[in-house]
Amino acid sequence: MQSALKADGITVRFGGVTAVDNVSLTLRAGEILGLIGPNGAGKTTLFNALTGFVPAEAGTVTLFGRDVSRLPPFKRAREGCGRTFQTEHPFEELTVLENVLVPAFLTERRRAAAERLAMDVLEQVGLADRYDQPAMDLNLARRRRLELARALAVKPRVLFLDEIMAGLNPPSLREMISFVAGLRDKGLAILMVEHIMEAIIELSDHVIVMASGAKIAEGPPREVMDNERVIQAYLGTD
Numbered sequence: 001m002q003s004a005l006k007a008d009g010i011t012v013r014f015g016g017v018t019a020v021d022n023v024s025l026t027l028r029a030g031e032i033l034g035l036i037g038p039n040g041a042g043k044t045t046l047f048n049a050l051t052g053f054v055p056a057e058a059g060t061v062t063l064f065g066r067d068v069s070r071l072p073p074f075k076r077a078r079e080g081c082g083r084t085f086q087t088e089h090p091f092e093e094l095t096v097l098e099n100v101l102v103p104a105f106l107t108e109r110r111r112a113a114a115e116r117l118a119m120d121v122l123e124q125v126g127l128a129d130r131y132d133q134p135a136m137d138l139n140l141a142r143r144r145r146l147e148l149a150r151a152l153a154v155k156p157r158v159l160f161l162d163e164i165m166a167g168l169n170p171p172s173l174r175e176m177i178s179f180v181a182g183l184r185d186k187g188l189a190i191l192m193v194e195h196i197m198e199a200i201i202e203l204s205d206h207v208i209v210m211a212s213g214a215k216i217a218e219g220p221p222r223e224v225m226d227n228e229r230v231i232q233a234y235l236g237t238d
């Protein structure tokens with residue numbers, strides 16, 4: 001089967017720091033790839049390179065066989081790249097609906113169609129009844145769902161989730177885990193950065209571990225967590 005997302009040899013440097021060092025990955029439709037690693041490992045920077053928010057110094061990114069390496073973020077979004085941001089930054093004064101309309105307009109030019117799409121994703125994430133509230137009124141769990149709705153509003157085929165579960169209480173965490181499983185079951189390809197191992201173990205088909213910019217291990221979730229290099233990268237000791 002053709003891969004949904006394929007990255008080859010992605011390298012990103014900030015001045016003297018190699019934030020992402022020659023990382024490759026493949027993701028198929030209906031699969032979840034977990035991306036883990038200690039703070040500063042380069043996970044978010046890799047996301048930014050794959051979605052076009054930072055330039056890669058080397059490497060290629062293909063979506064469903066199409067090379068998107070040179071496309072800006074909004075064009076990658078139109079190609080089916082949906083993403084959340086680690087620090088969600090909704091337009092606080094705008095309503096929930098208006099926040100989702102912004103990305104919805106990337107794929108729907110007409111206002112009525114964009115509104116239908118936005119309401120549809122708000123329905124999916126369970127925020128439809130709050131469509132006219134300003135974003136600043138939402139609690140953390142709902143802000144995360146709004147962030148997810150904004151990612152879904154581009155009608156993604158590949159979804160990039162950057163720590164959407166961090167800080168959630170146990171019931172909200174369970175809800176988020178089943179929601180993400182549901183998206184996978186609908187056929188989305190999902191790349192998920194997460195520090196919450198419960199979510200990684202439960203959801204990931206495959207896990208990649210990064211440390212200091214480089215891929216240091218990959219494989220099935222439980223196998224990867226038992227890997228000596230991975231334990232050392234997290235604990236800094238054996």
Ligand SMILES: Nc1ncnc2c1ncn2[C@@H]1O[C@H](COP(=O)(O)OP(=O)(O)OP(=O)(O)O)[C@@H](O)[C@H]1O
Pocket residue numbers: 014017019037038039040041042043044045046086
């Ligand atoms: N815009 C930037 N300019 C300079 N350096 C950056 C920039 N963004 C990230 N870095 C550096 O790149 C490295 C990787 O950071 P990144 O945010 O990708 O890590 P991360 O794995 O997402 O960490 P965390 O788990 O804390 O979110 C770090 O050394 C960071 O300081």
Ligand SMILES: [Mg+2]
Pocket residue numbers: 043044045086
């Ligand atoms: Mg990060």
